[in-house]
Amino acid sequence: MSSPIFVAIDTPDMERARAIAAAVKRHAGGLKLGLEFFCHNGRQGVLELADLGLPIFLDLKLHDIPNTVAKAVQALAPITPAVLTVHAAGGRAMLEDAKAAAPAGTKVVAVTVLTSLDGDDLNSIGINGNSHSQVERLAGLAREAGLDGIVCSGNEVKAARKQWKDGFFVVPGIRPADSAVGDQKRVMTPRGAIDAGASILVIGRPVTAAEHPDEALRAIAATL
Numbered sequence: 001m002s003s004p005i006f007v008a009i010d011t012p013d014m015e016r017a018r019a020i021a022a023a024v025k026r027h028a029g030g031l032k033l034g035l036e037f038f039c040h041n042g043r044q045g046v047l048e049l050a051d052l053g054l055p056i057f058l059d060l061k062l063h064d065i066p067n068t069v070a071k072a073v074q075a076l077a078p079i080t081p082a083v084l085t086v087h088a089a090g091g092r093a094m095l096e097d098a099k100a101a102a103p104a105g106t107k108v109v110a111v112t113v114l115t116s117l118d119g120d121d122l123n124s125i126g127i128n129g130n131s132h133s134q135v136e137r138l139a140g141l142a143r144e145a146g147l148d149g150i151v152c153s154g155n156e157v158k159a160a161r162k163q164w165k166d167g168f169f170v171v172p173g174i175r176p177a178d179s180a181v182g183d184q185k186r187v188m189t190p191r192g193a194i195d196a197g198a199s200i201l202v203i204g205r206p207v208t209a210a211e212h213p214d215e216a217l218r219a220i221a222a223t224l
């Protein structure tokens, strides 16, 4: 079975992205490319890294009115990423239209509560309750809208999986026990997240900031 670890290549620098991707390609399950990479390198950059042969997770977290998001998803069709993110907070019509616009081979997953937010952050943007209740609510919405799954932290994935048994659960905010947390607030170890029901893990800095990214990745994979 291929690795559940998608390495987040978070850099605008194409040279560096190529180097990290080449270093981890034998042991990663896929590459996750986000805003930092996409804003600088666009579709061409994504297609270049896709040539390495790993599944591509395009983490653009689309969030706009339904028509705009659907057109953006259509514009990405030449890439056909394995996974694409939209924000669950865009609402049901936006989620339905995003899924309808995506190629059959693309899993569309909804970001619920960013792993960089805690309860106080949620309250400060007018959400009463904690990350657990908010993730549950948005997971229900994503499921009803016909999406393939959600993005949530390792802390919520067990409960989310219980209510959506065949859902696809993407878990970032992954930190091996000795890793710096940085700007993440809801974190879990790789093993903890897999045991809780994650389908794939998104891991960036614990791999990409290491002196030898492939060694760091293999060390993490050995804990699974």
Ligand SMILES: O=c1ccn([C@@H]2O[C@H](COP(=O)(O)O)[C@@H](O)[C@H]2O)c(=O)[nH]1
Pocket (backbone or CB within 6 Å): 008, 010, 034, 059, 111, 113, 114, 115, 116, 151, 152, 172, 173, 174, 182, 184, 202, 203, 204, 205, 206
């Ligand atoms: O809630 C979310 C959604 C997406 N991400 C993305 O995952 C990686 C995590 O990188 P680390 O360096 O391992 O912290 C990054 O690309 C985020 O954009 C997330 O962290 N949380």
